[in-house]
Amino acid sequence: MIAMAENSTIEWTHHTWSPWIGCQKVSPACDGCYAEHLMDTRMGRVEWGPHGERSRTSAAYWRQPLAWNRAAAAAGRVERVFPSLCDPFDNRVEPTWRRDFFDLIRATPNLMWLLLSKRVQNAVDMCEAAGGLPENAAIGGTAEDQENANRVVRHLKHARAYLDPAFIFLSMEPLLEGVCLLQADAIRWHPGGTYDDGGQPGYDEPSPDRHECVDWVITGGETDQGKHKARPSHPDWFRQIRDACAAAGVPYLHKQNGEWVDADSLPSEALEDYDIRGLTADGVARVGKKHSGRLLDGVEHNGFPEVSHG
Structure with missing residues (x-):
């Protein structure tokens, strides 16, 4: 039996729901995949791995989004759904x-269905084969480093x-290195400014053509999974993306810091309250998800992006 995520704990969605379960x-x-860990420790529905299984969810489960839709319509709102296990x-x-x-x-x-994928290169062909992309669906890609950001934004x-x-949106969780959004072509600005994003030439006026940018950026650190x-994700990596999004007028959501924070941000008088289990050469301390929270420089x-359909 699959637990229904009526109110998801994921900060950027209202519900989680999956048409099938399984991936590789x-x-x-993917190294710390929470869905794989969930299968190993609680659900046991499918096996992850090089030849991972795929299992379609039940007919009763498929009726759940219809109930959410009726409730959202009655309340006069649009609610977000994320297929989290596939x-x-x-x-x-x-x-x-x-x-x-x-x-x-x-x-x-x-x-509003948030179709987040690590295989965005398949989206066009697969959507066309499925009769076209529904207008109440957004497409997102995961990018943990510069190489993948460059590739994913292009797709x-x-x-x-x-x-x-x-x-379209970019999920940068877990963020494993600093990423320049200008280099990835995720954001653009008009010439004339001096804003700098990771050593790249910058601009200080948002482009009037929003199609030059992705519509939303999410960042987050990694958490332990079994x-x-x-x-570690260095807070400076998050700051770089936060500032670039602000300069380009792109909505930015920081989901969590993960298990690590900037050691300089820890109050010295409360260090005994933190379970500091590691410290990197650049001053990032492992304090655990509970203590790291999701504030970035206290904010x-x-x-969230504006919805262009509906």
């Missing part, structure tokens, strides 16, 4: 499953050009 690791961001553009999934999934999305117009913009999603221990960032 394709990038360094990849919507997984090429090892039976194509009829995706067509059925898209039919469900179309049947729930008061839900996101290709998907926007051909599929016209509600918006035997996999979280790798909670909860930016």
Whole structure:
């Protein structure tokens, strides 16, 4: 039995729901996969790995989003849904499953479906094969480092050009190195300013053409998942992305710091309250998810994109 996520604890969605369960690791961001850990410790529904299984969820479970849609319509709002235990553009999934999934999305117009994928390069072909992307679906890609950010943004913009999603977004969790959003072509500015993003030439006026930018950026640090221990994310990496988004007028959400924080930010009088289990050469301390929280320089960032459809 799958637990229904009526109110998700993930800061950027209202609900989590998956048309099927199962995936396999394709990038360094997958090393600490929470869904794999969930299968190992609680659900045991499928096996992850090089030949990971895929299991379609039940007919009763598929009726849950219809109830959410009715409630959202009655309240006059749009609620976000994230398929959290699968990849919507997984090429090892039976194509009829995706067509059925898209039919469900179309049947729930008061839900905004956040199709986050590590395989964004498949989006155009798979959406066309499934009868087209529903207008209440957004397409996102995961990018943990500069190389993947460069690649993912290119595919996101290709998907926007051909599929016209509600918006495109970039999830940079876990963030494993500093990333320049200008270099990745995720943001652009007009010439004339001196703003600097990671050593790249900068601009201080947002571009009037929002299609030059991604529509939303999410960042987050890694957390422990079973035997996999979280790798550190330096707060300066988050700050660099936060500042670039602010300068370009792109909504920014910082989900969490992970297990690590800037040691200089810890109050010396309360150090005994922190379980400091490690310290990196650049001054990042391992204090655990509870103590690290999601504040960045004392501020909670909860930016969301404007929805262009609906």
